[in-house]
Amino acid sequence: MLYREAGQFKTSYAADQQLFPIRQDRIGVLLLLAVAFVGVPLLASEYWFSAILIPFLIFALAALGLNILTGYAGQLSLGSAAFMAVGAYAAYNFQLRVEGIPVLLSFACAGLTAAGVGVLFGLPSLRIKGFYLAVATLAAQFFIVWCLTKFPWLSNNSSSGVISTQPIEILGLAVDTPREKYLLVLAVVALLALAAKNLVRSSTGRAWMAVRDMDVAASVIGIRLMPTKLLAFAVSSFYCGVAGALYAFCYLGSVEPDGFSLDMSFKILFMIIIGGVGSILGSFLGAAFILLLPIFLDVALPAAAGLFGLPFSSATVSHIQILVFGALIMFFLIVEPHGLARLWQIAKEKLRLWPFPH
Amino acid sequence: MMHRCKPVLSAVALSLAMLSQGAAAAEEQFFPIPGYRVGPYGANGQAFYGGFVDYLNYVNLKEKGVNGVALTWEECETEYNNAKGVECYERLKGKAAKSAGPIHTMSTGISYALIDKSAQDKLPLAMVGYGRTDAVDGSVFPYAFPLVTTYQMQASAIVRFVKDKLGGSLAGKKIVYLYHDSAYGKEAIVALEAEAALNKFALVQIPVAHPGNEQGAQWLKIRQEKPDFVVFWGWGVMNQTALKGAQKVGYPRDKMIGSWWTGSEEDVVPAGDAAKGYMAATWNVAGKQVPVIADIEKVVYGAGKGNLQDKARIGTVLYNRGVSAAVLSVEAIRKGQEKYGKGKALSGEQTRWALENLNITEARLKALGATDLLPEIRTSCDNHEGSGKVKIQQWDGAKWVPVSGWIEGNKALIHPLFQASAKQYAKEKGITPRDCAKEK
Numbered sequence: 001m002l003y004r005e006a007g008q009f010k011t012s013y014a015a016d017q018q019l020f021p022i023r024q025d026r027i028g029v030l031l032l033l034a035v036a037f038v039g040v041p042l043l044a045s046e047y048w049f050s051a052i053l054i055p056f057l058i059f060a061l062a063a064l065g066l067n068i069l070t071g072y073a074g075q076l077s078l079g080s081a082a083f084m085a086v087g088a089y090a091a092y093n094f095q096l097r098v099e100g101i102p103v104l105l106s107f108a109c110a111g112l113t114a115a116g117v118g119v120l121f122g123l124p125s126l127r128i129k130g131f132y133l134a135v136a137t138l139a140a141q142f143f144i145v146w147c148l149t150k151f152p153w154l155s156n157n158s159s160s161g162v163i164s165t166q167p168i169e170i171l172g173l174a175v176d177t178p179r180e181k182y183l184l185v186l187a188v189v190a191l192l193a194l195a196a197k198n199l200v201r202s203s204t205g206r207a208w209m210a211v212r213d214m215d216v217a218a219s220v221i222g223i224r225l226m227p228t229k230l231l232a233f234a235v236s237s238f239y240c241g242v243a244g245a246l247y248a249f250c251y252l253g254s255v256e257p258d259g260f261s262l263d264m265s266f267k268i269l270f271m272i273i274i275g276g277v278g279s280i281l282g283s284f285l286g287a288a289f290i291l292l293l294p295i296f297l298d299v300a301l302p303a304a305a306g307l308f309g310l311p312f313s314s315a316t317v318s319h320i321q322i323l324v325f326g327a328l329i330m331f332f333l334i335v336e337p338h339g340l341a342r343l344w345q346i347a348k349e350k351l352r353l354w355p356f357p358h
Numbered sequence: 359m360m361h362r363c364k365p366v367l368s369a370v371a372l373s374l375a376m377l378s379q380g381a382a383a384a385e386e387q388f389f390p391i392p393g394y395r396v397g398p399y400g401a402n403g404q405a406f407y408g409g410f411v412d413y414l415n416y417v418n419l420k421e422k423g424v425n426g427v428a429l430t431w432e433e434c435e436t437e438y439n440n441a442k443g444v445e446c447y448e449r450l451k452g453k454a455a456k457s458a459g460p461i462h463t464m465s466t467g468i469s470y471a472l473i474d475k476s477a478q479d480k481l482p483l484a485m486v487g488y489g490r491t492d493a494v495d496g497s498v499f500p501y502a503f504p505l506v507t508t509y510q511m512q513a514s515a516i517v518r519f520v521k522d523k524l525g526g527s528l529a530g531k532k533i534v535y536l537y538h539d540s541a542y543g544k545e546a547i548v549a550l551e552a553e554a555a556l557n558k559f560a561l562v563q564i565p566v567a568h569p570g571n572e573q574g575a576q577w578l579k580i581r582q583e584k585p586d587f588v589v590f591w592g593w594g595v596m597n598q599t600a601l602k603g604a605q606k607v608g609y610p611r612d613k614m615i616g617s618w619w620t621g622s623e624e625d626v627v628p629a630g631d632a633a634k635g636y637m638a639a640t641w642n643v644a645g646k647q648v649p650v651i652a653d654i655e656k657v658v659y660g661a662g663k664g665n666l667q668d669k670a671r672i673g674t675v676l677y678n679r680g681v682s683a684a685v686l687s688v689e690a691i692r693k694g695q696e697k698y699g700k701g702k703a704l705s706g707e708q709t710r711w712a713l714e715n716l717n718i719t720e721a722r723l724k725a726l727g728a729t730d731l732l733p734e735i736r737t738s739c740d741n742h743e744g745s746g747k748v749k750i751q752q753w754d755g756a757k758w759v760p761v762s763g764w765i766e767g768n769k770a771l772i773h774p775l776f777q778a779s780a781k782q783y784a785k786e787k788g789i790t791p792r793d794c795a796k797e798k
Contacts, residue, residue: 254473
């Protein structure tokens with residue numbers, strides 16, 4: 001009843017081609033953005049900003065990057081964390097070595113650097129596919145971390161290889177409280193997410209999907225494989241690079257190469273698998289699931305244990321948390337192999353017909 | 359069945375006891391503990407935090423807290439993961455607003471991530487034997503305390519020990535530095551390079567990639583180099599592999615000296631007889647012969663409030679290290695109460711002052727029953743380290759035996775390195791250093 005597009009007539013091409021063609025969607029997205037930009041900053045506590053919301057947004061962005069590559073262009077990659085590392089170190093070096101560079105510009109440059117590196121490691125994708133490509137991108141994971149440890153110039157000769165990010169200042173305003181950092185991250189993520197949404201339905205996005213579904217057929221109908229695949233690597237790495245820069249500057253404040261481990265790449269991959277491969281929304285849902293559920297269990301389990309008078313130490317809680325988390329992942333994969341985004345899609349279809357499904 | 363119920367019942371009794379205690383004593387000193395007991399380094403964390411919590415319990419049981427202020431704490435599991443560590447810190451921060459003891463993360467990565475935050479929140483961050491070592495310069499890092507000693511001072515102390523072993527001069531000798539190729543392994547390089555220039559010995563650096571379970575090439579290189587000593591900075595599985603590697607190429611283990619993260623029972627026992635004769639630095643001795651350790655076993659475990667499930671680990675290097683860290687923390691609370699009022703809980707800011715004015719003398723250590731457990735410590739604004747001394751211990755095949763007294767690193771050589779690094783940090787971050795002459 002509420003979610004029905006009957007009566008919404010499109011009278012121009014512009015109206016037909018807009019990002020969210022259904023009016024309810026437009027209102028929903030605007031509401032969501034309003035809540036995120038106005039409501040949350042008014043209500044959330046410092047803990048929520050710096051421990052939950054900021055990492056959630058940053059990992060959603062990284063997942064989005066991987067989703068572009070894996071979900072839309074069909075190229076499996078295990079190097080996301082490495083591209084984040086490139087972004088983090090590049091942003092740090094741009095800030096350090098270019099006098100007076102605005103922070104946002106150095107984030108963009110970090111993204112571009114990561115894109116360049118991504119293209120380089122995307123070259124094998126022209127010859128190999130599937131699991132073999134995943135193994136080839138593993139090389140990126142190891143090589144980049146090694147490179148950042150090996151060359152002290154990249155970490156400004158820090159004796160330990162750890163970099164501490166510079167303070168953020170935008171147009172003379174210092175961004176140092178968790179709330180301000182959250183708003184900065186939110187703005188960047190919202191912008192890039194909308195851009196991605198737009199990109200995947202453009203001719204570029206359609207070319208990616210054609211390559212994903214069958215690359216021989218795609219090349220027969222005139223899609224050039226090399227630029228298409230490499231562009232996917234570039235865009236994906238750009239997103240990961242920006243996410244890495246935000247991770248260093250707005251979340252941890254100091255990072256070391258070993259922090260961007262293979263574990264982190266896997267985590268990002270799991271996010272898109274759980275959230276939904278080939279879906280923008282899925283990246284956000286997956287990031288929320290993977291990041292927030294453990295924290296929720298961490299807080300809820302001792303409380304539940306206290307209710308029943310069970311003596312849970314923090315180690316026990318941690319073990320149970322891993323157990324429950326694993327079980328939930330399997331549950332979701334069995335019940336809905338296409339991810340959380342697919343559940344949302346089904347809900348939307350049901351809503352369209354509600355309350356008269358026949 | 360009875361066995362299963364027992365811990366449950368005792369825990370209920372314990373929590374009830376703690377509740378009533380909390381109602382009776384108004385003042386409580388809270389310790390936020392972002393620690394780890396699971397994950398890849400969980401075994402180390404269990405021993406360390408087990409010792410830490412046991413000592414806090416011990417003070418509560420033995421003296422009803424510090425001047426009547428009961429010690430309370432909450433643990434949060436970080437799994438040695440930086441992001442989780444930050445989450446834990448943020449979660450515990452709210453509870454630490456009223457009163458806070460020093461925060462021990464036992465992770466260099468987490469400490470790095472918390473250095474700025476803890477200074478902003480005015481919570482003292484202790485990094486006992488790890489962490490950002492240039493925080494020794496308290497004028498730039500008011501809230502960070504790399505207490506007791508640092509990697510650089512340790513490396514310098516090891517060089518001094520080697521020098522004594524080789525007859526008082528290192529000129530023309532060769533030392534190989536075999537290290538974990540990570541932030542941790544690289545910290546000591548500056549100190550060793552400075553020592554090499556000063557003492558005119560040749561330094562050969564050989565990195566081992568993480569996790570370090572393949573060291574064939576490195577040990578072949580060491581055999582070619584024929585060094586007089588190998589200084590060894592390993593971590594986790596790398597340690598036992600190195601000992602086995604040395605055995606394979608026939609390099610004598612009594613010419614290998616490790617850092618304090620390579621010198622625990624967990625490191626040498628898996629290497630079997632390859633570990634015999636191997637030496638490692640430590641800032642706390644192992645064993646139950648230390649009176650306070652024996653007393654903890656009697657008082658805390660006697661009352662059934664012990665934190666370790668495996669009692670055999672009492673007295674291991676890492677357990678004693680946890681106790682030492684707790685001794686430092688509790689002594690800081692005591693010191694702070696002298697200034698801010700006995701019987702009152704300290705805020706993070708007050709604990710910070712206390713940590714900066716610690717003075718734990720040999721006499722005080724003796725009174726605590728901690729003679730030789732850790733060195734004397736005296737901190738100040740420009741010296742957050744407070745000691746810089748280590749002991750060298752040797753594995754005799756069954757236990758660690760100290761083979762030296764407390765050896766101090768070359769402070770005149772190493773501390774200027776910290777100051778230079780801290781100065782650079784202050785410049786990058788736009789921090790104006792405090793004037794230590796004005797601090798009291």
